[in-house]
Amino acid sequence: MRLAVIIFLLALAGQAVLARAQEQPAGTYSVELEAEAREVGKSLRCVVCQNQSIEDSAAPLAADMRQLVRERLAAGESPDQVRAFMTNRYGNFVLLRPPLQLDTLFLWFGPGLFILCAGACWWIYLRPQATHPEPAAPLTQDEVQRLRVHLLDDASE
Amino acid sequence: MSEAPQPLAARQALPRWTALIPVGLLTIILVFFAKGLTLDPHALPTMMVDRPMPAFELQPISDEIPNLSPDKLRGRVTLVNVFGSWCVSCVAEHPILMDISRAGIVEVHGVDWRDTPRDGSAWLARYGNPYSSAGLDADSRLAIDLGVTGAPETFLVDANGRIRYKQIGPITPEIWDDTLLPMIRLLEQEAT
Numbered sequence: 001m002r003l004a005v006i007i008f009l010l011a012l013a014g015q016a017v018l019a020r021a022q023e024q025p026a027g028t029y030s031v032e033l034e035a036e037a038r039e040v041g042k043s044l045r046c047v048v049c050q051n052q053s054i055e056d057s058a059a060p061l062a063a064d065m066r067q068l069v070r071e072r073l074a075a076g077e078s079p080d081q082v083r084a085f086m087t088n089r090y091g092n093f094v095l096l097r098p099p100l101q102l103d104t105l106f107l108w109f110g111p112g113l114f115i116l117c118a119g120a121c122w123w124i125y126l127r128p129q130a131t132h133p134e135p136a137a138p139l140t141q142d143e144v145q146r147l148r149v150h151l152l153d154d155a156s157e
Numbered sequence: 158m159s160e161a162p163q164p165l166a167a168r169q170a171l172p173r174w175t176a177l178i179p180v181g182l183l184t185i186i187l188v189f190f191a192k193g194l195t196l197d198p199h200a201l202p203t204m205m206v207d208r209p210m211p212a213f214e215l216q217p218i219s220d221e222i223p224n225l226s227p228d229k230l231r232g233r234v235t236l237v238n239v240f241g242s243w244c245v246s247c248v249a250e251h252p253i254l255m256d257i258s259r260a261g262i263v264e265v266h267g268v269d270w271r272d273t274p275r276d277g278s279a280w281l282a283r284y285g286n287p288y289s290s291a292g293l294d295a296d297s298r299l300a301i302d303l304g305v306t307g308a309p310e311t312f313l314v315d316a317n318g319r320i321r322y323k324q325i326g327p328i329t330p331e332i333w334d335d336t337l338l339p340m341i342r343l344l345e346q347e348a349t
Contacts (some may be wrong), residue, residue: 047306060271061306064297091204091306117182124171 029070037070040079043084044069045096053096203323204304210237210318211302215292218269219278225266225292230314234344236337237312238288241269242280244308250327251284257333258287265339267291270300270308282336313340316348 027036041055048059054066065086072082086094098104137145210230217224230237238254240247258265267288269277277293294300303312306325313322322340324332 061297061300064271065301067296068298068301086301089204089301090306091304121179124175 029074032108033070033073036079037073040069041066043083046093047094049118125149160319188229205320206323208320210314210320213299215268215294215304218274219292222278222281222286223290225268225290229266229290230333231318233316234263234341234348235314236263236265236267237268237314239270239305239308239310241270241272241308242276243272246327247309248284250309253328253333254287254331255285264289268299269293270305271297313337315344
């Protein structure tokens with residue numbers, strides 16, 4: 001069973017390597033640029049497979065996009081400029097992390113809003129104190145005295 | 158101990174209408190789901206409409222087929238069709254492109270996307286060439302500039318070289334009759 005899993009994982013890895021093999025050989029770009037390009041690539045959606053980043057995707061278009069990202073970075077563009085280049089052509093859809101803007105406010109803050117609502121409902125309907133609305137009045141001097149007598153009695157028995 | 162806890166009294170202290178708040182919230186969520194879950198997740202936003210055709214340079218496919226260059230998309234309404242010899246839907250779309258080309262309604266130009274000259278020219282030789290001119294975009298440069306996500310895609314370009322409509326997927330007779338042809342007629346009037 002374990003062997004089967006290992007073979008399966010190796011086959012997957014092999015696929016990824018094959019997909020990469022057609023690209024620029026290692027060493028074409030500096031290590032820093034390569035790292036930067038991977039960061040950018042991870043933030044860009046592969047428009048063919050849709051739920052993978054172009055860094056993870058084996059689609060031919062993703063390979064061409066990776067190449068383009070590297071070339072634009074090598075030409076001196078910043079990661080944000082490269083992302084803007086892609087957004088300009090494919091829309092915000094191409095960004096795996098949606099930008100914070102007017103039409104994405106609900107997307108970003110919706111979950112928090114729901115948690116707040118849930119908290120409010122809990123506070124109003126279910127909080128434990130709600131079943132004991134009247135706080136007990138403080139003990140009078142007399143009651144304290146009587147209590148003390150009882151407690152001392154118990155202790156001396 | 159006459160002051161027993163009175164949970165019900167505490168709850169009733171809220172105005173009755175507040176009980177409708179969760180119902181209202183649920184309704185709003187359901188409306189969002191009803192809308193969101195019936196959207197086509199494969200429908201992609203189109204950014205290129207009403208923008209000028211990007212500058213581009215393509216490789217020739219073969220000696221017989223004139224290469225597509227930006228100047229060919231000026232001065233008249235044109236269709237730019239992104240295809241590839243590897244593209245199955247392009248074969249399905251091909252007959253209607255032949256019809257459009259033969260009828261001389263509008264010039265059709267081709268972008269042979271992620272292809273090789275050999276495969277591209279063989280494909281055109283096998284099925285017929287509907288393109289007034291066509292060039293090879295082997296490394297997706299133009300495809301990415303056009304925001305192409307798959308083939309076939311067809312761009313309607315006006316006489317000023319501006320993209321006016323983008324058809325994602327094959328042109329069907331319905332799309333041609335109801336959308337593309339009326340738009341082409343309109344753009345031709347605009348140009349004269």
